[in-house]
Each structure stands twice: as structure tokens, then as C-alpha cells.
Amino acid sequence: MSSPPPETPNLRIVWDVGRLSEWSRLLAECGQSTLTQGFGYSQAFYTTERWRPRLGIIELADNPVGLVVVTEKRIAKLIRLVRLHRGPLLLPVARKPAVFAMVMKLLRQEYRPSPFCWTALVPEWPAGEEAEAMMRWAGWRRDKGPGYRTIWLDLRQDEAALRAGLAANWRNKLKQAENSGLVVEIDRDGKQQLPWLLEQYQADKAARGYRGPSPQLVIRMRTGMHKDGDILLLRAKQDGVPVAGILVLGHGKAATYQIGWSSAAGRSARAHNLLLWRAVQELKTQGREWFDLGGLLPDSPSGFTTFKRGMGGEEVELVGAWR
Structure with missing residues (x-):
């Protein structure tokens, strides 16, 4: 996958906006949601492990089509650790490879690799050659270890x-x-x-x-x-x-x-x-x-x-x- 994916006009991630009610509504509309992308888990994880949640609303042509929750932690106020586990979540109508690929590219642009930004992701997308190609096209590098199975x-x-x-x-x-x-x-x-x-x-x-x-x-x-x-x-x-x-x-x-x-x-x-x-x-x-x-x-x-x-x-x- 070497060229921009088609059919993703005006796709963006809007960070840190909206209300909890909108988050809950989008989570329900995604259907096959994951526990780690929900508010209850995110708040509990912050309270116990001090990983701060950051909510992004995924919009396509100004319409919400999904959400993503990343968690962040600082080391010595200098190094930014970023984790994403089992997200993003997309509405069924938007659950297309091109949309997923572009969301992952937007996340890479938001969290560019550097000595001061360390990222670790387990995206919520089925394994396969196409998925691997999309992740590499978006700028991510494969880490060690098998894929999560459930x-x-x-x-x-x-x-x-x-x-x-x-x-x-x-x-x-x-x-x-x-x-x-x-x-x-x-x-x-x-x-x-x-x-x-x-x-x-x-x-x-x-x-x-x-x-x-x-x-x-x-x-x-x-x-x-x-x-x-x-x-x-x-x-x-x-x-x-x-x-x-x-x-x-x-x-x-x-x-x-x-x-x-x-x-x-x-x-x-x-x-x-x-x-x-x-x-x-x-x-x-x-x-x-x-x-x-x-x-x-x-x-x-x-x-x-x-x-x-x-x-x-x-x-x-x-x-x-x-x-």
C-alpha cells in the first residue's frame, strides 16, 4: 500500500472535545466495542496506573464515525509514553480498510516518533497482509510478539x-x-x-x-x-x-x-x-x-x-x- 487510500475525504480526529454522553453514544453505535476504549476502564486505569486518557472523535465529512482513546504518561516530565489498546472503534458504516488506514496515519501524525515520544499500539483490526500493509503505509513499525486474540x-x-x-x-x-x-x-x-x-x-x-x-x-x-x-x-x-x-x-x-x-x-x-x-x-x-x-x-x-x-x-x- 504505497498510495493514499481512496474514499477518505475530510477525515480527521478531533481531540479532547465533546461530552461524556457523546462518548457513550458513539461507543454504543460502534456495536462491537472494546472494554479498553470505554470511559469506565479509562478512568480506572488512570486512577490506578496514572495513564491519562485522551479522547478523539473520528469525523468523516464533519460526521462522527468512530472514536479512539489513547492513554499517556510522562517520565521525568520529558518523555511521553503513549498507548493504544484495541482501538480505534469505527461505526459499522465506516468500518472500511481505507478509513482505518487513514485513521492510523492521522494517529502517526499526532504522535510522531522521536526520542521523547514512545508509542505502543494494538489496533482493533483483524490480522492479515492487507492490515500489515496499511499499518506500514501509515508510518508504524511492527513490534515483537503475536497479535491479540479473542x-x-x-x-x-x-x-x-x-x-x-x-x-x-x-x-x-x-x-x-x-x-x-x-x-x-x-x-x-x-x-x-x-x-x-x-x-x-x-x-x-x-x-x-x-x-x-x-x-x-x-x-x-x-x-x-x-x-x-x-x-x-x-x-x-x-x-x-x-x-x-x-x-x-x-x-x-x-x-x-x-x-x-x-x-x-x-x-x-x-x-x-x-x-x-x-x-x-x-x-x-x-x-x-x-x-x-x-x-x-x-x-x-x-x-x-x-x-x-x-x-x-x-x-x-x-x-x-x-x-
């Missing part, structure tokens, strides 16, 4: 279709869980059950050595997001004893699986299958259209990638890391 579940399907789309083994385990006597509690605020889940999750993460968000970040996200109805915590009990729990975070018309935990008894009863299925039902009731199953990491607990794939969604690999 699984998207399309909640616009009816419940019968979603259940039919489950892998046979996954569906059989769900039936076992439904017949096991497990009781599922739903907490749409997180105030009561989140401290319990974080305690279990942190101990499990330390014991099994996988990556995941810090408890501090999760607590801040809950604080900033619960008033908008974006918290969904489900807990399974067996004979009155909690045996598993999951936390799902909403953002616009989408939601993301964030953290989970299961005891040996919970695993035996297939509690996670039941909790994820109940989460799907609840998200559909809320009007969510997409469920991001939270990433496929190489150091995830054994079998968890297979478990996520069993839900029947579409596996996507992003274009990778750039600088």
Missing part, C-alpha cells in the same frame, strides 16, 4: 441458536450443571459479591501463575461503572457454599468477560458452564449484542482457551503490536 459471541442470535452453537461437549456439561442443584446468584452492582470474588481470584492467580487485571483496577472499574448498569457478577452455590464466580463488564452494546474463579467442587459440578450461559441470557436481556470472551492468553489456566472456544463464537486475531 472470541466474539454474537448475542443478536436468539437463545435457541446460541445454545445450538455450543460445542457438543460444552452443551453436555451445561446440562450436567443445570441438573446438579447449583444455585446461581446475580449481583448487578458488585458491592456485595466483588470482595469475595477478588479474594478467590487473587489467590488462584498467584497459585497458578497466569496474568490478569489487578484487584485495584477491578475495584476502580466497579466504582466507575456500576451506576451505568455495566456490572454483572454471577456466583454459583452448592449446598449453600460458593463454588464459582465470574465478573462481566458492559460497554455500550457489548460486554467483556473479565475475571472468574472456580473451586474443585465448582469444576466438578461444571459451574463455569452454567455461569457463562446465565451471563449470556442476562446480557441479552440487557440489550447487549456482543460478548467478548476476554482474550486467549498463552499463560491462561490449562484448558481455558478450549473452554472459551466451546461457546461457539468467532475467534479473531488482531493485527498485532506496533510502535
Whole structure:
């Protein structure tokens, strides 16, 4: 890709303008939005890690067609660190290679490489030769490491279709869980059950050595997001004893699986299958259209990638890391 992409007249990024309501509206209109491009995550990340969010509204011929949130941090008031994770987000009508390429070029112009500006990007665009060429045309250099991978579940399907789309083994385990006597509690605020889940999750993460968000970040996200109805915590009990729990975070018309935990008894009863299925039902009731199953990491607990794939969604690999 050596020449300017076509069909991108009057494309620009307008920085640091507008209201939170406009941000939220655009996030919802993007449909398949990502957690890291939402206000709740951005504010929580700033509070815990001191990365300041900067919002850009993407306009085409003066009409908003997407958004991008970058985070910035200063080192010794001299070096500017810039991160973009799983953005930009474009409205479906603007989700075209030419638009994406030009947005990435505008971002490169905004954050020109220098000894005093260090950038790290994981763009929200599928991997492939065309995507790599667009990134290089826009002025970005490939960084080391594989592309981010996740699984998207399309909640616009009816419940019968979603259940039919489950892998046979996954569906059989769900039936076992439904017949096991497990009781599922739903907490749409997180105030009561989140401290319990974080305690279990942190101990499990330390014991099994996988990556995941810090408890501090999760607590801040809950604080900033619960008033908008974006918290969904489900807990399974067996004979009155909690045996598993999951936390799902909403953002616009989408939601993301964030953290989970299961005891040996919970695993035996297939509690996670039941909790994820109940989460799907609840998200559909809320009007969510997409469920991001939270990433496929190489150091995830054994079998968890297979478990996520069993839900029947579409596996996507992003274009990778750039600088």
C-alpha cells in the first residue's frame, strides 16, 4: 500500500472535545466495542496506573464515525509514553480498510516518533497482509510478539441458536450443571459479591501463575461503572457454599468477560458452564449484542482457551503490536 487510500475525504480526529454522553453514544453505535476504549476502564486505569486518557472523535465529512482513546504518561516530565489498546472503534458504516488506514496515519501524525515520544499500539483490526500493509503505509513499525486474540459471541442470535452453537461437549456439561442443584446468584452492582470474588481470584492467580487485571483496577472499574448498569457478577452455590464466580463488564452494546474463579467442587459440578450461559441470557436481556470472551492468553489456566472456544463464537486475531 504505497498510495493514499481512496474514499477518505475530510477525515480527521478531533481531540479532547465533546461530552461524556457523546462518548457513550458513539461507543454504543460502534456495536462491537472494546472494554479498553470505554470511559469506565479509562478512568480506572488512570486512577490506578496514572495513564491519562485522551479522547478523539473520528469525523468523516464533519460526521462522527468512530472514536479512539489513547492513554499517556510522562517520565521525568520529558518523555511521553503513549498507548493504544484495541482501538480505534469505527461505526459499522465506516468500518472500511481505507478509513482505518487513514485513521492510523492521522494517529502517526499526532504522535510522531522521536526520542521523547514512545508509542505502543494494538489496533482493533483483524490480522492479515492487507492490515500489515496499511499499518506500514501509515508510518508504524511492527513490534515483537503475536497479535491479540479473542472470541466474539454474537448475542443478536436468539437463545435457541446460541445454545445450538455450543460445542457438543460444552452443551453436555451445561446440562450436567443445570441438573446438579447449583444455585446461581446475580449481583448487578458488585458491592456485595466483588470482595469475595477478588479474594478467590487473587489467590488462584498467584497459585497458578497466569496474568490478569489487578484487584485495584477491578475495584476502580466497579466504582466507575456500576451506576451505568455495566456490572454483572454471577456466583454459583452448592449446598449453600460458593463454588464459582465470574465478573462481566458492559460497554455500550457489548460486554467483556473479565475475571472468574472456580473451586474443585465448582469444576466438578461444571459451574463455569452454567455461569457463562446465565451471563449470556442476562446480557441479552440487557440489550447487549456482543460478548467478548476476554482474550486467549498463552499463560491462561490449562484448558481455558478450549473452554472459551466451546461457546461457539468467532475467534479473531488482531493485527498485532506496533510502535
